[in-house]
Amino acid sequence: MERLAGRAILLWGWKRALLAFMAGAIAVLGQAPYDFFAACFVAFPVLVWLLDGAVADAPAGFLRRLKPAFATGWWFGFGYFLAGLWWIGGALLVEAESFAWALPLAVVGIPLILAFFYGFAAAVARLLWSDGIGRIVALAFAFGLAEWLRTFLFTGFPWNPIGFAAMPVPLLMQSVAVVGVAGMNVLAVFVFSVPALLAERRNRKLGFSLAAVLVAAHAAYGYFRLAVPATPSERSINVRIVQPNIDLAEKWDGTVRDRIFASLLELSSAPPKAGAEKPDLIIWPETSVPFLFTERPDALVAIGETLAEGQMLLAGAVRLEGGASAGQAGIYYNSVVSINDKGEIVEAVDKVHLVPFGEYIPFADVMARVGLSQLVAGPMNFAAGTNRRPLALPGGLKSVAFICYEMIFPGLVSVDAASTQIMVNVTNDAWFGDTPGPYQHFRQSQVRAVENGLPVLRAANTGISGIVDPRGRVVDALAMNVRGIIDVSVPVAVSSAARGPVWQLGGFLILFLFAVAAGGLKLRQKLRAN
Structure with missing residues (x-):
């Protein structure tokens, strides 16, 4: 695994872009109708390793330092959205004689634009990047932030958020009532990225233990909610x-x-x-x-x-x-x-x-x-x-x-x-x-x-x-x-409590906690280096 991670880290140019693109396309298999969430356990570790190597030549300014990470995230996003949204072009073929010319705009143009959100996520993650589990936490926070922005920026288009890959069946959907899709995006990216720790010894046990606890709590809460009889309908x-x-x-x-x-x-x-x-x-x-x-x-x-x-x-x-x-x-x-x-x-x-x-x-x-x-x-x-x-x-x-x-x-x-x-x-x-x-x-x-x-x-x-x-x-x-x-x-039920504030608060709390954790781990690494 260390050799595989090393090869990904050292990739550059078109080979790095191609691997990021392929990883993003593989991640789509976690979405409906495939629901093969195991694919994300491959895609996100590859992204972590690629971001490990996304370092600009020194000396470089602030934006130039983030450029390799942004490009890596953008290619990952382009692969993800192209593989996940290609079907949009079908709408233009209903009257192909009038609208077929616009097919590239829909099939390629939309993924090109949406990929900027994942490029942004990778750049933010790289700002908070630290060794071991710190970079996994940073990536989870950054993707959660980007997915939240995707719900409203430029009219919004939150289609196929990463968190949906962790909710293929009702048993695994119940946590969304507590943390919302915003929280699920953060937690899902964290869990999907943990296998990247197999390529190193630092924080390996901690990372897998946390991931196991999250997965167990996720499934147990779903089982509990589905097992408890619903309130009798009025x-x-x-x-x-x-x-x-x-x-x-x-x-x-x-x-x-x-x-x-x-x-x-x-x-x-x-x-x-x-x-x-x-x-x-x-x-x-x-x-x-x-x-x-x-x-x-x-x-x-x-x-x-x-x-x-x-x-x-x-x-x-x-x-x-x-x-x-x-x-x-x-x-x-x-x-x-x-x-x-x-x-x-x-x-x-x-x-x-x-x-x-x-x-x-x-x-x-x-x-x-x-x-x-x-x-x-x-x-x-x-x-x-x-x-x-x-x-x-x-x-x-x-x-x-x-x-x-x-x-x-x-x-x-x-x-x-x-x-x-x-x-x-x-x-x-x-x-x-x-x-x-x-x-x-x-x-x-x-x-x-x-x-x-x-x-x-x-x-x-x-x-x-x-x-x-x-x-x-x-x-x-x-x-x-x-x-x-x-x-x-x-x-x-004639009377129903509003659930919106519950999961909205839970989602922002998860984002906040991961932001604090990523920042704290980054600061600790800096202090240790000095």
């Missing part, structure tokens, strides 16, 4: 999730809209499966309604005739404000509308966190001058909603709806889920086909359920639709690219 709600499996090539085709709408009504009105109750709540995916209700008021009449007395529909739809039809001036919103059994829209919530270049164009005037427009096929640009409020459900319950990738933002979901009993996620992952993307997106819903202690009802056009309980367990789900429904009785 009531339940019968839910039907509709997965229509609509081909995106047809979605906005005016000649087939009636057929698409009829398919949604057919699935919604189908008799309950054996043993299931008649649904109180029916959920359609994101933008599933193939036209504007302002253009087709008869669609609301048809929905009212389809719904039985007391039933309610939550439908993903495009909402127009300020115009009577698509041809008039108005503002479009990506929304979830609540429709009662009379065919009346009683409430609506709009998507607050839009996808840049997919649903809106940042700095639209400037982008238009250089010929850049919306990079995903769709009927219009959307405006962002100003706030999100709970939607009333049958039986006096409340839900909060998140549209598409809003579900990947821990802070956003935590704030809104604190005063509700159910979380709803509607999405249209058909843009990405049967790739790792939809599986990774579904994993986000599982983690959000555990963080907030609330069930998640998820409706996706082509999958994965499902019901996740407050412990992250999948109650029922539909496979990718199938047309069907799920009927489930979902138990809920």
Whole structure:
């Protein structure tokens, strides 16, 4: 092992960049749908050894000294994000004749940008670098900091955080309710990096002992939480999730809209499966309604005739404000509308966190001058909603709806889920086909359920639709690219404590402790050297 570490440390130039790139790509195997977390026990020790050798020629200024570490981290990040996000390009192939030119921008450009976060992490780690376990602590803190910054900088994109590799199954997801994803990122990088100590004798026993304690506590806490019976539910709600499996090539085709709408009504009105109750709540995916209700008021009449007395529909739809039809001036919103059994829209919530270049164009005037427009096929640009409020459900319950990738933002979901009993996620992952993307997106819903202690009802056009309980367990789900429904009785607690402050505080506490430890070990090494 010492010989292997030595060879990695001494690498330079393109060989160092290639090894860092390969290590990052290997680390992606720890994410859904592969869930091979053992790969991270290879990737992160290699990164540690590469950073051991990331030393600038002396003498050098402050930034020049950090350049080798930054470059190493950047190549690691480029490999990680390229291997983990290549499927994003599928959205541009839905209408390839219009958008295929932008494929390199999505497939390569996004990883190029995101890699700067890991380059930053490596540079910060190198600032706090010390011998033995100190450098493992420094790397864990630095990656935790970078992953936290990734949740909000440049609109945020916390997809595939490292901590998810330590949470492949519900048993190993429960710790996130205490330390959040921010804390899990720190602890996961620490544990994954400890095998680097096999190449030296210093702190080897201490490092592996700490890692063993963390892994044991992680698994034991998960076992305890899953073994303890849940608080008896005060009531339940019968839910039907509709997965229509609509081909995106047809979605906005005016000649087939009636057929698409009829398919949604057919699935919604189908008799309950054996043993299931008649649904109180029916959920359609994101933008599933193939036209504007302002253009087709008869669609609301048809929905009212389809719904039985007391039933309610939550439908993903495009909402127009300020115009009577698509041809008039108005503002479009990506929304979830609540429709009662009379065919009346009683409430609506709009998507607050839009996808840049997919649903809106940042700095639209400037982008238009250089010929850049919306990079995903769709009927219009959307405006962002100003706030999100709970939607009333049958039986006096409340839900909060998140549209598409809003579900990947821990802070956003935590704030809104604190005063509700159910979380709803509607999405249209058909843009990405049967790739790792939809599986990774579904994993986000599982983690959000555990963080907030609330069930998640998820409706996706082509999958994965499902019901996740407050412990992250999948109650029922539909496979990718199938047309069907799920009927489930979902138990809920009418009163639920807000969990957000718990895991947010826990995550920042972990970050703080690792920062102090890394700084203290660095200072001790300096004092010892003097």
